[in-house]
Amino acid sequence: GQQLNQSPQSMFIQEGEDVSMNCTSSSIFNTWLWYKQDPGEGPVLLIALYKAGELTSNGRLTAQFGITRKDSFLNISASIPSDVGIYFCAALLDGGSQGNLIFGKGTKLSVKP
């Protein structure tokens, strides 16, 4: 079945560093979404992408919809402590047994000790 491969699985950040993560698939999608989950909360939508090649920013976050429509990238610039959490990519299916969205397995951001 269709699935999203999200990497890295986890990473440690130091305040001020830039962070990059990505999501790839063998399938083509028309919508990519990025969510963030804070501890003890449900995921919250950060950015939605609707067009191949589209680059969209939300504050220090920038996401891109890959030109092949099979991947998406999320970058966080000048990270701060409150950026820690789990980031999920998601892609919109037309129909499918899961309703409409499929999710990557997440990238867990933690602070370097």
Add this chain to the structure above:
Amino acid sequence: GAGVSQSPSNKVTEKGKDVELRCDPISGHTALYWYRQSLGQGLEFLIYFQGNSAPDKSGLPSDRFSAERTGGSVSTLTIQRTQQEDSAVYLCASSFRLNSPYGYTFGSGTRLTVV
């Protein structure tokens, strides 16, 4: 309501007991979804509803799990004869319709602990 509301927020139950988890979606959202998340892990899809109908129940982990939705609004996820491996956070989400390009709105989840 303004957001997706889940209750209880925390539930501790003894192994073998039945539990009911409740989800109240955003008013007017016709689609509703249940996910399970083990500690710090990814989202495991369980079931979705379009209105009161659940077209595919194959994501439910076992026949001890069931879900229903009445009146196109509130949904309950029931776990019978709970086992320790059922311990997880159960997340509910809703969307205006299936295939909504705006994604889902999630609740804060119910943390279930089976002792």
